[in-house]
Amino acid sequence: xxxxxxxxxxxxxxxxxxxxxxxxxxxxxxxxxxxxxxxxxxxxxxxxxxxxxxxxxxxxxxxxxxxxxxxxxxxxxxxxxxxxxxxxxxxxxxxxxxxxxxxxxxxxxxxxxxxxxxxxxxxxxxxxxxxxxxxxxxxxxxxxxxxxxxxxxxxxxxxxxxxxxxxxxxxxxxxxxxxxxxxxxxxxxxxxxxxxxxxxxxxxxxxxxxxxxxxxxxxxxxxxxxxxxxxxxxxxxxxxxxxxxxxxxxxxxxxxxxxxxxxxxxxxxxxxxxxxxxxxxxxxxxxxxxxxxxxxxxxxxxxxxxxxxxx
Amino acid sequence: xxxxxxxxxxxxxxxxxxxxxxxxxxxxxxxxxxxxxxxxxxxxxxxxxxxxxxxxxxxxxxxxxxxxxxxxxxxxxxxxxxxxxxxxxxxxxxxxxxxxxxxxxxxxxxxxxxxxxxxxxxxxxxxxxxxxxxxxxxxxxxxxxxxxxxxxxxxxxxxxxxxxxxxxxxxxxxxxxxxxxxxxxxxxxxxxxxxxxxxxxxxxxxxxxxxxxxxxxxxxxxxxxxxxxxxxxxxxxxxxxxxxxxxxxxxxxxxxxxxxxxxxxxxxxxxxxxxxxxxxxxxxxxxxxxxxxxxxxxxxxxxxxxxxxxxxxxxxxxxxxxxxxxxxxxxxxxxxxxxxxxxxxxxxxxxxxxxxxxxxxx
Numbered sequence: 001x002x003x004x005x006x007x008x009x010x011x012x013x014x015x016x017x018x019x020x021x022x023x024x025x026x027x028x029x030x031x032x033x034x035x036x037x038x039x040x041x042x043x044x045x046x047x048x049x050x051x052x053x054x055x056x057x058x059x060x061x062x063x064x065x066x067x068x069x070x071x072x073x074x075x076x077x078x079x080x081x082x083x084x085x086x087x088x089x090x091x092x093x094x095x096x097x098x099x100x101x102x103x104x105x106x107x108x109x110x111x112x113x114x115x116x117x118x119x120x121x122x123x124x125x126x127x128x129x130x131x132x133x134x135x136x137x138x139x140x141x142x143x144x145x146x147x148x149x150x151x152x153x154x155x156x157x158x159x160x161x162x163x164x165x166x167x168x169x170x171x172x173x174x175x176x177x178x179x180x181x182x183x184x185x186x187x188x189x190x191x192x193x194x195x196x197x198x199x200x201x202x203x204x205x206x207x208x209x210x211x212x213x214x215x216x217x218x219x220x221x222x223x224x225x226x227x228x229x230x231x232x233x234x235x236x237x238x239x240x241x242x243x244x245x246x247x248x249x250x251x252x253x254x255x256x257x258x259x260x261x262x263x264x265x266x267x268x269x270x271x272x273x274x275x276x277x278x279x280x281x282x283x284x285x286x287x288x289x290x291x292x293x294x295x296x297x298x299x300x301x302x303x304x305x306x307x308x309x310x311x
Numbered sequence: 312x313x314x315x316x317x318x319x320x321x322x323x324x325x326x327x328x329x330x331x332x333x334x335x336x337x338x339x340x341x342x343x344x345x346x347x348x349x350x351x352x353x354x355x356x357x358x359x360x361x362x363x364x365x366x367x368x369x370x371x372x373x374x375x376x377x378x379x380x381x382x383x384x385x386x387x388x389x390x391x392x393x394x395x396x397x398x399x400x401x402x403x404x405x406x407x408x409x410x411x412x413x414x415x416x417x418x419x420x421x422x423x424x425x426x427x428x429x430x431x432x433x434x435x436x437x438x439x440x441x442x443x444x445x446x447x448x449x450x451x452x453x454x455x456x457x458x459x460x461x462x463x464x465x466x467x468x469x470x471x472x473x474x475x476x477x478x479x480x481x482x483x484x485x486x487x488x489x490x491x492x493x494x495x496x497x498x499x500x501x502x503x504x505x506x507x508x509x510x511x512x513x514x515x516x517x518x519x520x521x522x523x524x525x526x527x528x529x530x531x532x533x534x535x536x537x538x539x540x541x542x543x544x545x546x547x548x549x550x551x552x553x554x555x556x557x558x559x560x561x562x563x564x565x566x567x568x569x570x571x572x573x574x575x576x577x578x579x580x581x582x583x584x585x586x587x588x589x590x591x592x593x594x595x596x597x598x599x600x601x602x603x604x605x606x607x608x609x610x611x612x613x614x615x616x617x618x619x620x621x622x623x624x625x626x627x628x629x630x631x632x633x634x635x636x637x638x639x640x641x642x643x644x645x646x647x648x649x650x651x652x653x654x655x656x657x658x659x660x661x662x663x664x665x666x667x668x669x670x671x672x673x
Contacts, residue, residue, distance in 0.1 A: 052656065054399045058377045086664070091673050154480070154540045170478070176526045259527045259670035273370035274487065274663040276377070276656075
């Protein structure tokens with residue numbers, strides 16, 4: 001029996017037992033998600049049902065074996081009830097969603113023309129432009145946010161230029177404001193919006209645009225009736241890549257934002273570090289995840305629907 | 312060019328002393344909180360290779376300690392945090408037979424630390440300081456006149472003053488258990504009170520000055536004060552002195568002052584302690600003993616401008632530091648300082664919640 005027939009026989013056996021080569025391919029991302037997402041999430045979920053105590057680690061064990069061999073399971077649902085008790089959590093979730101929504105919209109408005117141009121330009125120039133989009137990733141994200149501090153602060157680059165030109169006599173306070181947070185977020189996440197939009201727009205068949213023009217449509221009409229609807233999957237993909245991580249964003253508001261920038265990441269930090277209440281912090285994280293699943297599902301459905309319509 | 316670069320790397324590598332012993336020590340200390348040459352001297356003396364990391368808040372240190380397996384061998388908790396962490400079983404008892412330099416320590420201050428760590432079993436004093444007011448002398452005088460109350464909490468906590476300082480920038484430490492008691496002290500309440508009404512009164516006062524506060528942060532104010540980006544900070548004494556030092560070096564005409572308010576201020580102790588799961592306890596003890604050397608501690612105080620708890624080091628401390636009432640306060644000022652209070656969990660939550668309310672209005 002040679003090797004090829006051996007492999008064929010093994011495959012047949014596996015197939016008969018319900019195993020497909022496809023499952024092998026799916027297995028890698030599946031295990032990845034299992035190990036790096038589901039297990040950590042299970043740990044967080046477990047802590048969210050315990051009680052904070054002064055110990056190391058600072059929460060009570062979920063279950064204990066009593067001396068006569070009885071398994072005792074203690075679940076504290078109070079951590080979740082507590083989140084509704086205080087309006088802080090609801091308003092923090094709400095303002096995180098708001099910041100994420102406006103950041104996504106602003107990023108989309110900036111990214112779309114950029115992606116459109118990159119998709120339409122000559123191949124030579126396209127490669128250079130794509131390189132420029134990716135280039136900032138070679139520098140640490142943290143350093144780039146710090147660079148914005150230098151640009152935006154009271155004695156920073158913008159204020160120095162404005163004051164030396166004489167546009168303003170007093171420095172404009174931009175650091176520690178929501179404006180700085182939006183600048184930081186949109187700047188950081190812009191590539192994640194541009195790249196999916198680009199991959200979508202570059203596939204657009206130019207003959208469709210020609211057909212539209214031949215039928216007498218003006219460029220604007222063509223854009224709104226042909227290009228924009230066909231690029232919806234790219235818009236959705238880009239929006240998801242921006243919206244979802246921004247909701248949980250902690251670093252940018254912490255570095256650029258003021259004390260009144262209320263976001264769920266900061267509230268979580270407070271629960272974890274200032275209150276030393278790991279269970280409530282975990283409950284905040286679990287609720288955030290559940291809240292995120294809803295928009296993800298909606299967007300995925302929309303994406304599937306538009307993909308189905310396009311094909 | 313590449314050749315020059317690799318030569319430079321080689322040169323840098325060869326100047327690092329070859330540490331034959333293979334012993335290592337991982338230290339986790341506050342940022343800007345040690346003399347430039349302390350670690351180098353320790354490595355040269357003992358042959359122990361040191362990895363040195365920094366943090367800027369007790370909360371971050373505490374989270375690492377409570378999670379366990381931090382990998383650090385020497386950490387520098389503030390005394391009130393130390394007390395709670397001892398209760399959680401975070402630290403190992405010090406083997407005092409390996410700390411002969413304990414004899415250098417100031418017995419009065421070590422006794423004060425005993426309020427948090429009875430019998431000084433787990434920690435020794437590293438440095439101590441106060442939480443007071445750092446200010447840009449010219450910027451404040453320009454807005455409040457030459458009689459500005461720079462020696463009083465009224466400078467920040469009186470809304471009329473704070474309003475006038477808004478444009479040049481006020482910062483508060485992002486440390487609720489230090490700022491809220493200071494506000495209570497200004498209101499004439501006991502800063503160590505644990506009554507919810509007292510916290511609420513302080514929070515109400517802070518809410519009134521909140522519109523005039525630029526930010527709440529525990530390390531950024533050092534460079535911002537020095538650069539003139541802000542003009543008044545409720546901050547830690549030595550950090551304000553570092554700002555003063557940096558402002559002098561920059562020569563941009565910024566002058567920084569520090570005052571312990573006449574109403575009183577928090578006196579805190581930072582301590583050296585060894586996590587219970589440290590894998591290099593002997594090296595950690597060697598380091599703690601090394602730091603307690605009179606000359607080494609004097610060098611650190613001369614560099615970071617914080618007072619120390621080492622009586623034997625005082626002759627080596629520079630005269631102008633010893634004479635500075637903001638660093639080594641005279642007895643009548645000392646009498647008004649208060650020690651940190653360790654709160655119950657429920658109280659901690661009340662304070663954090665009020666703090667969030669002050670900061671965000673929610």
